[in-house]
Amino acid sequence: MDEAIEMIQGSEEIQEYLIFSVDSIEFGIDIGRVKEIIKIQPFSAVPNALGYCKGIINLRGTIVPVVDMRIKLGFPETEYNERACIIVIMLGAELIGIIVDAVRDVIHISEKDLLDAASLYDGGERKKYTSKIAVIDGKIKQILDVFSVFEIEE
Amino acid sequence: MNVDESMLEVYIYETQQLLESLEDTLLRGENEKRLDSDDINEVFRVMHTIKGASAMMEFENMSKLAHSLEDMFSFIREFGAPQSEWPNIFDLVFAAVAFFNNEVAKLQSKAPMDGDASGIFERIAVQLERLKNAPSEDVPSKANESAQVKGAGNIAPETPRSDAPCYKIKVVFQENSQMENLRAFGVVQSLKNVSLCTATVPADLNAENAAQEIVRNGCLIFIQTNENPDRIKEIVEGTLFLKSYSVVPIEIDDEEVPETMRRKKDNGHDESAQSKASNGQTSDNTIVETVSKQNFISVNVNKLDTLLNIVGEIVTAQSMVINNADFGDAPHDSFDSAAQQLHALINELQDIVMNIRMIPVSTLFQKMRRLVRDMAKKFDKDIDLELIGEETEVDKNVIDYLSDPLLHIIRNSVDHGIEDRETRKKAGKPPRGKITLEAHTTGSDVIVTISDDGKGLQRDKILKKAHEKGLISKTDEEMTDKEVFSLIFLPGFSTKDEVTEFSGRGVGMDVVRKNISLIGGSISLESEPGKGTTHIIRIPLTLTIIDGMKFNVGAMNFIVPTVSVRSAIQPDLNSIFKDPDGNEMVLLQENCYPLLRLNQFFNVEGGVTELSEGMIMLITSEEKDFCIFFDHLDGEYQVVVKSLPSYLKHCSSSLDGIGGCAILGDGSINLIIDVNSL
Numbered sequence: 001m002d003e004a005i006e007m008i009q010g011s012e013e014i015q016e017y018l019i020f021s022v023d024s025i026e027f028g029i030d031i032g033r034v035k036e037i038i039k040i041q042p043f044s045a046v047p048n049a050l051g052y053c054k055g056i057i058n059l060r061g062t063i064v065p066v067v068d069m070r071i072k073l074g075f076p077e078t079e080y081n082e083r084a085c086i087i088v089i090m091l092g093a094e095l096i097g098i099i100v101d102a103v104r105d106v107i108h109i110s111e112k113d114l115l116d117a118a119s120l121y122d123g124g125e126r127k128k129y130t131s132k133i134a135v136i137d138g139k140i141k142q143i144l145d146v147f148s149v150f151e152i153e154e
Numbered sequence: 155m156n157v158d159e160s161m162l163e164v165y166i167y168e169t170q171q172l173l174e175s176l177e178d179t180l181l182r183g184e185n186e187k188r189l190d191s192d193d194i195n196e197v198f199r200v201m202h203t204i205k206g207a208s209a210m211m212e213f214e215n216m217s218k219l220a221h222s223l224e225d226m227f228s229f230i231r232e233f234g235a236p237q238s239e240w241p242n243i244f245d246l247v248f249a250a251v252a253f254f255n256n257e258v259a260k261l262q263s264k265a266p267m268d269g270d271a272s273g274i275f276e277r278i279a280v281q282l283e284r285l286k287n288a289p290s291e292d293v294p295s296k297a298n299e300s301a302q303v304k305g306a307g308n309i310a311p312e313t314p315r316s317d318a319p320c321y322k323i324k325v326v327f328q329e330n331s332q333m334e335n336l337r338a339f340g341v342v343q344s345l346k347n348v349s350l351c352t353a354t355v356p357a358d359l360n361a362e363n364a365a366q367e368i369v370r371n372g373c374l375i376f377i378q379t380n381e382n383p384d385r386i387k388e389i390v391e392g393t394l395f396l397k398s399y400s401v402v403p404i405e406i407d408d409e410e411v412p413e414t415m416r417r418k419k420d421n422g423h424d425e426s427a428q429s430k431a432s433n434g435q436t437s438d439n440t441i442v443e444t445v446s447k448q449n450f451i452s453v454n455v456n457k458l459d460t461l462l463n464i465v466g467e468i469v470t471a472q473s474m475v476i477n478n479a480d481f482g483d484a485p486h487d488s489f490d491s492a493a494q495q496l497h498a499l500i501n502e503l504q505d506i507v508m509n510i511r512m513i514p515v516s517t518l519f520q521k522m523r524r525l526v527r528d529m530a531k532k533f534d535k536d537i538d539l540e541l542i543g544e545e546t547e548v549d550k551n552v553i554d555y556l557s558d559p560l561l562h563i564i565r566n567s568v569d570h571g572i573e574d575r576e577t578r579k580k581a582g583k584p585p586r587g588k589i590t591l592e593a594h595t596t597g598s599d600v601i602v603t604i605s606d607d608g609k610g611l612q613r614d615k616i617l618k619k620a621h622e623k624g625l626i627s628k629t630d631e632e633m634t635d636k637e638v639f640s641l642i643f644l645p646g647f648s649t650k651d652e653v654t655e656f657s658g659r660g661v662g663m664d665v666v667r668k669n670i671s672l673i674g675g676s677i678s679l680e681s682e683p684g685k686g687t688t689h690i691i692r693i694p695l696t697l698t699i700i701d702g703m704k705f706n707v708g709a710m711n712f713i714v715p716t717v718s719v720r721s722a723i724q725p726d727l728n729s730i731f732k733d734p735d736g737n738e739m740v741l742l743q744e745n746c747y748p749l750l751r752l753n754q755f756f757n758v759e760g761g762v763t764e765l766s767e768g769m770i771m772l773i774t775s776e777e778k779d780f781c782i783f784f785d786h787l788d789g790e791y792q793v794v795v796k797s798l799p800s801y802l803k804h805c806s807s808s809l810d811g812i813g814g815c816a817i818l819g820d821g822s823i824n825l826i827i828d829v830n831s832l
Contacts, residue, residue: 044823045710047756047804053805056815058823062466063815065802094799150801 020100021076035088066097198227322404326372328397335364338373349379353412466794512547529568536586546593559666571608605688609680640777704788708761715825720772751783775829
């Protein structure tokens with residue numbers, strides 16, 4: 001009985017995160033939001049597109065806008081290499097594709113290992129997109145706050 | 155046996171239904187070891203109907219058995235049955251039901267109906283005898299009931315109690331329900347149980363042509379009864395294959411009431427007193443209730459949306475299959491014909507799905523009646539609202555989007571349009587103003603017009619206001635009436651100076667137009683000073699599937715609704731010039747149209763810039779006609795409109811001119827042009 005309770009409590013604390021890299025930084029995103037990972041494919045252009053929007057793609061009948069995270073997060077733009085891919089994430093009822101340099105790993109991070117990002121650093125454009133920070137094996141993973149990245153209200 | 159197939163089908167269906175409901179009743183009753191008076195009536199009614207229908211079809215055994223059961227229940231209804239007899243009665247009825255079911259099953263499989271019911275007959279006869287001889291124990295209450303609920307059978311109408319109210323009942327049966335006279339007879343029989351006196355038109359339901367007459371005009375039943383009208387409705391409602399019915403109170407001496415019934419009543423009764431007494435009340439409860447009884451089921455709209463989406467996907471998949479078929483040089487006639495058939499079927503499916511979502515505009519229109527009444531009172535104006543074409547059907551979504559615009563326009567008409575009594579009198583108009591709300595369909599559109607006979611729009615006033623707000627650049631003389639009137643659809647335009655409770659906040663017609671364009675519709679208006687204003691709202695019947703012409707600009711593919719395209723041509727360089735402000739204009743068929751280069755408008759890289767290498771298309775929108783310049787035309791397609799992902803507005807500095815998108819058979823994404831926002 002006690003064990004069971006412990007397990008339930010434990011499972012609440014540990015979350016799975018998909019770790020991907022953009023430029024030199026490793027980001028994490030709650031795996032529950034990730035719909036799928038697809039390779040880079042031709043985009044249909046969007047009228048009067050803003051720089052970070054690469055266009056829209058047809059994902060089996062659903063139209064998905066695709067955002068280049070390098071540009072969105074203020075890193076220099078580069079050519080996509082073979083490791084680059086699109087992570088399709090769910091935001092509310094909609095799908096958005098984000099282009100990242102590479103997908104690294106799926107890791108478990110327990111709630112207590114997450115630090116509040118705001119207390120750690122101030123200033124800088126990218127900071128507002130990061131809600132939490134985890135240090136895993138001496139490496140910093142920044143947990144992406146998707147709602148503030150995509151300016152969508154929760 | 156000389157009956158046609160469809161009649162047989164109806165008989166089988168109906169009898170099975172009746173037996174099913176009978177079985178339910180019996181099973182319920184068996185738990186309590188007895189049937190209550192409602193249930194007894196139910197059994198009686200079922201037997202009666204089966205008897206009649208079977209006799210009509212010349213199924214003698216069935217009819218006889220039903221008849222004997224009817225007799226037994228007639229007795230039980232009148233005098234009740236001792237508790238000890240109920241188990242036997244249940245057994246007997248179940249046996250009879252089994253017999254009926256067997257025979258119907260035989261009928262269905264076209265086997266001869268050779269069942270022998272003589273055993274059951276005997277048992278029924280014995281049972282009836284036992285009931286008659288049994289001491290009546292629990293009868294008292296029943297006897298009271300049956301005093302009112304007179305034995306039905308074929309007892310002739312009683313002498314009417316002159317003070318009981320009279321009702322005219324009209325029943326209309328569904329088309330092809332067959333044996334209408336018999337059905338009407340059934341209704342009359344059930345009504346006889348509760349009424350003092352009945353009469354019908356046609357008078358003799360067994361007459362040869364009675365059925366045809368009922369099919370044509372429905373059956374009128376006149377009854378005099380002390381029963382509550384609700385109970386009457388209940389009885390009538392129980393009839394199978396009923397399409398609609400109405401129950402209306404009527405004077406017994408009304409001319410409509412058949413002679414047979416009237417004469418009886420006239421005997422020794424002061425007629426004038428009677429009619430005087432009830433004259434007052436007839437006005438406000440003439441119609442007790444008119445209900446249309448049809449075979450409706452209610453379905454969650456979400457399910458229909460899903461269905462519609464899937465049909466949309468099928469349309470896409472279909473064109474994917476057909477356009478990608480690769481036969482090389484091999485002949486493929488059979489594929490073509492199969493493809494054509496598939497296309498026809500899918501079109502039909504599409505129509506059906508769209509049709510399921512259609513509901514009449516009447517509820518929406520009725521809402522306006524209330525509004526006009528309230529507002530007219532408030533403004534102290536006399537206004538009639540005329541509704542035309544209430545039965546017009548539109549998509550469920552359209553109703554939702556149409557409600558606010560209609561409210562707004564009608565408010566405007568009452569507030570600004572229709573003058574007060576004095577002004578109208580001076581202008582030589584009838585003192586009562588009139589607003590007409592009309593809906594009708596034309597092929598692909600629903601058109602809703604709202605017209606009033608008020609003072610009309612004042613061109614000068616609109617122009618003055620527009621100048622004040624800096625909304626126009628042209629001189630007054632250059633503006634056509636159409637252009638001037640369309641100014642009132644601009645945001646922040648309202649000519650009424652003071653704000654009233656109902657209208658005139660300056661957020662008005664622009665919101666109306668926006669709402670309507672959300673469902674792909676358009677609004678325009680016509681007005682004549684002193685005569686009135688007419689708003690015309692045009693909404694496509696189908697919201698999600700459109701015919702469009704495909705073209706491209708650079709790498710971007712677009713679809714423009716075919717209805718908006720007037721022509722597409724290779725531009726003649728000599729007909730293109732610049733006006734003094736540097737705007738490009740096209741001279742086409744002796745008219746000048748502004749030219750919009752889509753590559754600039756949408757900021758597309760790699761589009762054709764040389765006029766000689768591209769094409770132009772003459773587009774007609776609500777307010778203006780204009781030309782667009784693009785790379786090249788790519789054929790006509792039927793596409794399923796998908797809304798743009800909402801995040802896209804964060805991806806673009808402006809999505810003006812884009813109404814949605816569509817995925818074509820090859821998987822490519824095409825943007826659908828909204829000509830009104832270009």
